[in-house]
Amino acid sequence: MAKVVLPLEVARAFADGETDHAVEARDVRALVRALEERFPGIAERLSRGTAVAVDGEIYQDWFLEEVRPDSEVRFLPAIEGG
Amino acid sequence: MAKHHVTTTINGDPAEFLCETQQTLLDCLRDELGLTGSKEGCASGDCGACSVMLDGRLVCACLVLGVEAEGATIETIEGVAQGDELHPLQKHFLEDAALQCGVCTPGFIVAAKALLEHNPDPTETEARYWLAGNLCRCTGYDKIIKAVMNAAAEMRGA
Amino acid sequence: MSEIQFATPQTVKEAVKCLAGAKGKARVLAGGTDLLVQLRAGFVRPGLIVDIKHIPELRKVKREDGGFRIGAAVSGAELGANAAVKKAWPGVVEGLELIGSTQIQGRASLGGNLCNGSPAADSVPALIAAAATCHIAGPKGTREAKVEDIVSGPGKTTLKPGEFVVSFFLPKRPKRSGDAYLRLIPRTEMDIAVVGAGVSLALDSKGVCTEARVALGAVAPKAVLVKAAGKALVGTKVDDAALEAMAAACRDACKPIDDKRGTVAYRTKVAGVLAQRAARIALARATGE
């Protein structure tokens, strides 16, 4: 089960404040689908301006990045450059 | 009212153009004569990107009227190199990485050339104060001043 | 921009004729470093521009009665290269040479700097401190005026329609005298003075100040000759006490505004500081250090 950490705002809006969750998924898309089942509407919210970090690697445009059972998956604000 | 017909000398060649009174020398060089090497960064004499020589004096082309060029001798960045032989300043700006985006470079080279003709062996401080009218936002000036000092040394045969 | 006429008179008389004919819609062009910025921004819409740089009298610097006669269109760079003027009146040359960058120096003139009427004009305090006068030509002939009487307020002068400044006269330097000009700008170059201070003084053989003129820029609607400040030095050895009294007089004379460059409090305090420092430099020059 991968450890998922939601942004505080999203956690408060959908998971009454709980940021950490355990999810079974083989890639980020599947992970978000699993979250959507648990917290309807969260998928749309997570697609708006968030990047995802899987085991320390930040993906601005996430989709099918691999998620392993011991992975840690964090959602962050998208990073723009200057 | 008819435009002024201005005859002048630019980079050693005779040149003529039509302009209205309010058109600046910078506008005339760029729009009437196609010499786009001098750049407009502010049009108020505060950035030096339009530096040219007018009768041997370093000036901002945006603060001179086109009609004032009548009978004058003008030198722009396009006249600094002799054919494909670069001026030592141009060579050192390249070798010493004294430019990044390059939009301020023409103004800096014309101004530095005037400096070295006025003072072949400037100190760092003298170079910095002479070139204070040329703004650069990319380099922080360090490599520009070093390139000017290196070119000066080469030209003195030091 | 309506169509603008352009004239290049070769003599003072010709220039006066041009200006008189334009019924107040004409602007004089010397260096143009202020005029062209205002033209581009639409602050001025002249019908005629009269370029006075072709009149020999306005481009000359020559000795006169022990002092100097300087053409109104002489540029900062030209004056800076004149060793004699620089030796006699370093403060005046400093004022003109501080105006803008090398590129601006190639064009900016004493006449333009004065008649543009900016309270912060760098050359004006030193000219006033030097008791310089101007030779003015106009439709009704020529006249002389003190520099401090030319500007009446921001952008305004006492010149009558059709008049223009032909030249400046810097009087003979008394022995044991010196002048200096300092200004406060946020950077080291390229700024308009937040505060400017020009001081000119003369000493007797025992080092007692016999004459002192202190002028401040950018602290009032126009550059101001602070008589009380001058008086505070006369009769003293220009020691610290005298300098503090002079600084106090300067602070009292300040009627500055808060604007994008400085505050009232700032200009008032720094006016005193700069006047003291300029006076010390003038003193050093007067005693030939």
Next chain:
Amino acid sequence: MGNEEDIGKIIDYSGREFQYIGKRTIRPDGVDKVTGRANFGADFTVNGMIHGRVVRSPHAHAKIKKINVDKALKLDGVKAVITGKDFPEIDINDKAVGEVVVSYYDMAHNIIARDKVYYDGHAVAAVAATTPDIAEKAAKLIEVEYDVLKPVMTAAQAMKKNAPVLHKHIHTAGVEPAPEKPSNVASRTEFKLGDPAAGFADADVIVEREFSTQTVHQGYIEPHACCASISADGNTNIWCSSQGQFMVRAYTAKICGMETSKVKVIPAEIGGGFGGKTVVYLEPLAVMLAKKAGRPVKMVMTRDEVLRATGPTSGGTARARIGAKKDGTIVAGELELVYEAGAYPGSPVALGCMTGFAPYDIKNVSCVGWDVLVNRPKAAAYRAPGAPVAAFGVECTLDVLAEELGMCPLELRMKNAAVEGTQAPYGVKFNRIGYKETLEAAKAHPHWSAPLGPNQGRGIASGFWFNIGGTSSAEVMVNEDGTVIVATGNPDIGGSRASMALMAAEVLGIDVARIKPLVADTESVPFSMLTGGSRVTFATGKAVIEAAQDAVNDLKRRAAKIWDVDVDQVEWENGQAVCIESTQHKPLSIAAIAAKADKTGGAISGRANINATGAGPGFGTHICDVEVDPETGYVTVLRYTAIQDVGKAIHPSYVEGQLQGGAVQGIGWALNEEYVYSEDGRLLNTGFLDYRMPVASDLPMIDTVVVEVPNPGHPYGVRGVGETPIVPPLAAVANAVSHAIGKRVTDLPLSPPRLLAVIDGK
């Protein structure tokens, strides 16, 4: 040598000898730039071209009641006039998540107002005429009737209860339960690590300070400029300078309601961007004017327009609170940022929250960020957006903590420095990083121990930036004579062409001089994300390496054919195909293979389209000495040293240039740069006279130390270098000034009037 297996594998470079990487080559675009031949945005002319001018609002906050263009249209020489009505309406929720969060609705309304103007300089209409002079006159004839509203100029004003609300449709995001009433606070962002409350309870010493900064501009010397031409069939060409021709194409097509394939963008040289040219302002207006006039339209901004109406970065406040044990171990950090977004949501406050404490290993951290709307131009990215102001707060408060603990500020940083495995404030664990190495370099540098005189002070500060990867494409084409063209889709702001050539040369094994790197238009290379985020040398570099490797594989296949051997008999060394088995086949140079290209299958090339991952963060530490004139508040920078971990310097001169340029922009930000608005919201300093950027005589030489701790995510160890250098200077200068005057300064800029007020204890 660049063989296929190298790509993406973790390789130890410490002992590696590079053949071309690290050489200070002459940049390929250099000669045109030193002779005035290079074409920047305003240097293009197109046959039949006419000129465009924009009409801008003189009010900071007003409703547009009526726009009357009749007089303008009647003026002889006027060919077209447009207003907001000429543009397709865009759905309010139409957002694109590309390289950055973009609201097309906000962007479209920022480029030309619809029913309301939100800042002094907001575009209201545009006109095109046969000469610039006529266009100028026509612009003055366009009559706009406004219903002037009370402006909201600062975050403090905007957050008051009764403040006028700028946008009725904006409710504060990130707050639960979602508020019903509209608000000027566009969003609240929060990051939390560990248990800050417990952390602070455990602290022996707690320090807290509040800091403020003003709106500042990127200050590029080249104003925005473009030329647009559209033919009857809708095919559009745009010549412009920008940080990304593909970005210009995407945004312009969207705002003008056109298919992407109809818009071709040809990149000019860019005269500086620093993030400010990662958005469009003129291009959509020029396209619509060209469409209406049936003539190509050229538009060039004046400096006044650039400062009034193009994205500066947010001014704001930073409140930092740090708890530490007596031995200097930091146990808790708290940061609250309030950034002014300008007319539309989107300040970089979230990035500020993520970066403020990033250089430090702190278990308990809480960062809150407020994005607040004000009647100022919409904020755009400015070099490490959001990070400089956050670092100003944290790094100055660290200085206060060091004083409180009686500890050397460098030692305090060393003790708490983030290392590999440290969890950043935004939760991600760092891969291999070089922050400690920059501190060690600072400690060893003669500057750190040099003596100081009266009224002088020394400041130290550190900074961090993520650096990003993203989509890049590259084409490597081998010409018949064996010379090579390397085409990429990223504008070259600071010398990236030279770096692309060096990386290609390293893989191909041929002299850099035989490689011509070029910046291609949007119809010549596949989509590439813009130049920004310090990504080009890293991400586009990776694409170039992969494309060059692809070309090497093609060359190896051709050599196999020429020798009639199996391809796995062929190796690539020093720019030659070498046959492993039999020595009777002499090595084939790239030129020899290229000469037989037709015979062996056609042109030889390689290409790569990637979305680069593995970007390595960049850490920097700066040291600054200043002298303060106590009687006038005047600050002189005496000495400055910028130290940064760059992973691997591909072209050392241009890496040093980034450190020097970023440091000086930071110095300007700290000392004299600020937007000055009147009470009624008009910008007062709209030119380079009173928007004071550093000039040459203000500065000493900027010494640099390039630290190289390789980034495992890049074949040659490259980290982004462009943005980190602007993060430390605000605090380095402020700490230096504080030590010089013996009082803590907290408000930028430290201009003489402001600093004298602090010195005199006002």
